[in-house]
Amino acid sequence: MSKVLRAAPTLAEDGVLALAIDGFTPxxxxxxxxxxxxxxxxxxxxxxxxxxxxxxxxxxxxxxALQSGQRVIISTGTKALQDxxxxxDLPRVHRALGxxxxxxxxxxRANYVCWYRLDKAKREGQFPTRAMLAELNVVLDFATTxxxxxLGECDGLSxxxxxxxxxxxTSENCLGSECAFFNxxxxxxxRRAAQEADVVVVNHHLLFADLAIRREGFGEILPGANLFxxxxxxxxxxxAGQFFGESLSxxxxxxxxxxxxxxxxxxxGARSTLVRVAPAVEDQIKKLRLAVQGAVARGAWPPLRExxxxxxxxxxxxxxxxxxxxxxxxxxxxxxxxxxxxxRAGVFVQQLSLWRDPEPDGHVLWYETSExxxxxxxxxxxxxxxxxxxRERLNAAWIFTSATLAVAxxxxxxxxxxxxxxxxxxxxxxPFDYATQGLMYLPKGLPAPNSPEHTRAVVNLAMPVLxxxxxxxxxxxxxxxxxxxxxxxxxxxxxxxxxxxTAPRSALLDAFRASGHGVLLGxxxxxxxxxxxxxxxxxxxxxxxxxxxxxxxxxDARIRTIREHGGNPFAELQIPQAAIxxxxxxxxxxxxxxxxxxxxxxxxxxxxxxxxxTFIDSLPPMPRTRELADVQAFFAQDAAVPF
Numbered sequence: 253m254s255k256v257l258r259a260a261p262t263l264a265e266d267g268v269l270a271l272a273i274d275g276f277t278p279x280x281x282x283x284x285x286x287x288x289x290x291x292x293x294x295x296x297x298x299x300x301x302x303x304x305x306x307x308x309x310x311x312x313x314x315x316x317a318l319q320s321g322q323r324v325i326i327s328t329g330t331k332a333l334q335d336x337x338x339x340x341d342l343p344r345v346h347r348a349l350g351x352x353x354x355x356x357x358x359x360x361r362a363n364y365v366c367w368y369r370l371d372k373a374k375r376e377g378q379f380p381t382r383a384m385l386a387e388l389n390v391v392l393d394f395a396t397t398x399x400x401x402x403l404g405e406c407d408g409l410s411x412x413x414x415x416x417x418x419x420x421x422t423s424e425n426c427l428g429s430e431c432a433f434f435n436x437x438x439x440x441x442x443r444r445a446a447q448e449a450d451v452v453v454v455n456h457h458l459l460f461a462d463l464a465i466r467r468e469g470f471g472e473i474l475p476g477a478n479l480f481x482x483x484x485x486x487x488x489x490x491x492a493g494q495f496f497g498e499s500l501s502x503x504x505x506x507x508x509x510x511x512x513x514x515x516x517x518x519x520x521g522a523r524s525t526l527v528r529v530a531p532a533v534e535d536q537i538k539k540l541r542l543a544v545q546g547a548v549a550r551g552a553w554p555p556l557r558e559x560x561x562x563x564x565x566x567x568x569x570x571x572x573x574x575x576x577x578x579x580x581x582x583x584x585x586x587x588x589x590x591x592x593x594x595x596r597a598g599v600f601v602q603q604l605s606l607w608r609d610p611e612p613d614g615h616v617l618w619y620e621t622s623e624x625x626x627x628x629x630x631x632x633x634x635x636x637x638x639x640x641x642x643r644e645r646l647n648a649a650w651i652f653t654s655a656t657l658a659v660a661x662x663x664x665x666x667x668x669x670x671x672x673x674x675x676x677x678x679x680x681x682x683p684f685d686y687a688t689q690g691l692m693y694l695p696k697g698l699p700a701p702n703s704p705e706h707t708r709a710v711v712n713l714a715m716p717v718l719x720x721x722x723x724x725x726x727x728x729x730x731x732x733x734x735x736x737x738x739x740x741x742x743x744x745x746x747x748x749x750x751x752x753x754t755a756p757r758s759a760l761l762d763a764f765r766a767s768g769h770g771v772l773l774g775x776x777x778x779x780x781x782x783x784x785x786x787x788x789x790x791x792x793x794x795x796x797x798x799x800x801x802x803x804x805x806x807x808d809a810r811i812r813t814i815r816e817h818g819g820n821p822f823a824e825l826q827i828p829q830a831a832i833x834x835x836x837x838x839x840x841x842x843x844x845x846x847x848x849x850x851x852x853x854x855x856x857x858x859x860x861x862x863x864x865x866t867f868i869d870s871l872p873p874m875p876r877t878r879e880l881a882d883v884q885a886f887f888a889q890d891a892a893v894p895f
Contacts, residue, residue, distance in 0.1 A: 401438025
C-alpha cells in the first residue's frame with residue numbers, strides 16, 4: 253500500500269469531492285480526521301475520534317476507506333443511518349473518487365422477507381385483524397418485485413407492522429440449507445454479496461451478533477476485513493453487554509408453540525399430537541406472567557425467582573416445554589419445519605437454567621416484563637475483555653467515532669468500557685460558531701429534581717422561552733412519567749404539540765418540521781439520532797441530568813462491583829454515562845452552520861453541585877445565562893417566524 257497520504261487533498265477546497273459533489277464544504281477538521289484515519293489504516297492499531305457535530309465525519313472516514321483498497325466493514329448505530337450511508341453518502345463519494353469497489357448492504361435476517369414463512373402465512377390465511385391481512389398483501393406484492401427483499405424498502409408498511417414476525421425469520425426458526433426456498437433466500441443472497449464486496453455497510457446489532465457467533469465457535473455472519481469503522485461508537489458499551497450475555501423470554505417459548513402448530517398442518521396426524529401439548533406452553537406462560545404481576549417492570553431476578561408462586565410457575569412452564577419437546581422429537585423426521593421446531597425446543601430446555609440456576613459469575617441476572625411476557629437476562633458486568641479479545645483475534649485496524657465519546661475532554665471512561673489499552677485518540681471540535689449560534693440558559697428558581705413540583709416548574713419556566721422562540725422546540729425528558737405530565741400541562745398551549753408515543757417517530761418529526769412552530773415532547777429515543785435543521789428547531793429543553801435510574805439492576809450490580817474494589821462508582825460510572833447522554837441530547841440543537849438556538853436546562857445541580865462543572869465542560873462552548881431577558885434578546889435578533 254502506498255504511504256502517500258491522499259485523503260486530505262481529496263477533501264480540500266480544490267480536491268476531487270469539491271469538484272464532484274454540489275454543496276461540498278471543505279473543513280480543516282474533516283481533513284485532520286481523514287488523515288488520522290489514513291495513518292491508522294497504514295500503520296494498523298486503533299483510533300478513537302470524537303468528531304463534533306458539523307465535522308463531516310462520514311466523508312472523513314469514507315474517503316480514506318475507499319482509497320485504501322482494503323476490505324472494509326462500516327457499522328452504524330441504526331438501520332436508518334445504515335440506509336442513509338449506503339443509499340446516499342457512500343454512492344456520492346464512490347462516484348466522485350471513481351474507485352472500482354464493490355459495495356454491499358447487510359442487515360439482520362429479521363429485516364428481509366422470508367419466502368418460507370411468507371408462503372406459510374399466505375396458505376394459512378388466518379389473521380386476527382383485517383389490518384394484518386392488508387399488510388400481508390403489501391408484503392406479497394413487494395416480494396414479487398424486490399431484488400433485495402429488504403422490508404425497509406417496502407412502501408406502505410410501517411416499521412412496527414403486526415405482520416412482520418409472520419413473514420420474516422429469526423436465527424431460531426430459520427431452516428437454513430434445508431429450506432425449500434434456500435436458493436431464492438434474500439438473506440443468503442445478501443450475505444453472498446457481502447462476502448464478495450470490498451465495502452460492507454452493517455449496523456451495530458449485526459456486528460455484535462457476528463462477534464457473539466464467533467465467540468461461540470459457530471462460524472461468522474460478516475466477511476473478514478482489514479478495517480472496521482464504527483460510527484456512533486458511543487452505543488457500543490451498552491450493546492456489548494446485551495450480546496455477550498444470555499437471554500430467554502416467554503415470547504420465544506410462545507412463538508415456538510405457535511410455529512409448531514403451524515408446521516403441523518403439513519404433516520398428517522401431527523396436529524392431533526401437538527394440539528394436546530403446544531397450547532399448554534402458552535397457558536403456563538400466562539400463569540407465570542400472572543405470578544410476577546405485582547413486581548416492578550424491571551429488576552433483579554434472583555429475589556423474584558425465590559417467591560414460591562414464581563418457582564412453581566417456572567416448574568409448570570418447564571414441564572409443558574418438556575412435553576412439547578418430546579412430541580416434537582417424535583415428529584422431527586416428518587418435515588424440515590418440525591425438525592427445526594424440535595431443535596429450538598431442545599435449546600430452550602437447556603436455556604431454562606437461566607431462570608432456575610444461581611447468578612453466573614461475573615454476570616448480573618435481571619428480568620423485564622411487558623404486558624404479556626417476561627424476559628430474563630444474564631448480562632456481563634464488564635464486557636471490555638471479550639471486546640478486546642475479538643479485536644485482537646480479527647487482526648484488523650479499528651476506527652471508533654462519534655460526536656460524544658469524551659467526558660470533559662477525556663476519553664478514559666470510554667476506553668475502559670471498550671478494553672482499548674493504547675489507542676490513538678483525537679478530539680475534534682465542531683466548526684460551528686457556538687458563541688454566536690447558541691445560548692445556554694439555566695433559569696433561576698428551579699426546584700430540586702426530585703421535587704414533585706419539578707416538571708410543572710420546568711414547563712412554566714419554559715413557556716416564556718417558547719413564546720420568545722415562537723415554539724420550534726424540543727422538550728426532552730428523562731422519564732416517560734415527566735413527559736406525560738408535561739403533555740397535560742401543555743395541552744392547551746397555542747403551539748402544535750407532538751408527543752412521543754402518539755405516532756411513529758418519523759411521522760412525528762415530519763409533522764413537527766411541517767408545523768413551523770411546533771413543540772415536540774420526547775424521551776430516550778429522541779435524545780439521539782434526530783436531525784432537524786433550520787428554523788423548525790430553535791430551542792431544546794432538557795428537564796434533568798440524565799442519570800440512569802438507580803434501581804436499574806445492571807447499573808446497581810456494576811455500582812456494587814466498583815465499590816467492592818475500592819472505587820467511586822458515582823465518579824467512575826454514573827457521571828460519565830450521564831455526561832455522554834447529556835451531550836447527545838444537547839446535540840439536537842445546532843445541526844448546521846446557519847442554525848441558532850437556546851439550550852435550556854431544568855436541573856439546578858449544574859450549579860449547586862461540584863460535579864455540575866463536568867457536565868458543563870462536556871457541552872458545546874456556548875455563552876451561558878440565568879436571565880430570561882438574555883434569551884428574549886437572543887431571539888429578538890432573528891426575524892419572526894410566521895405562523
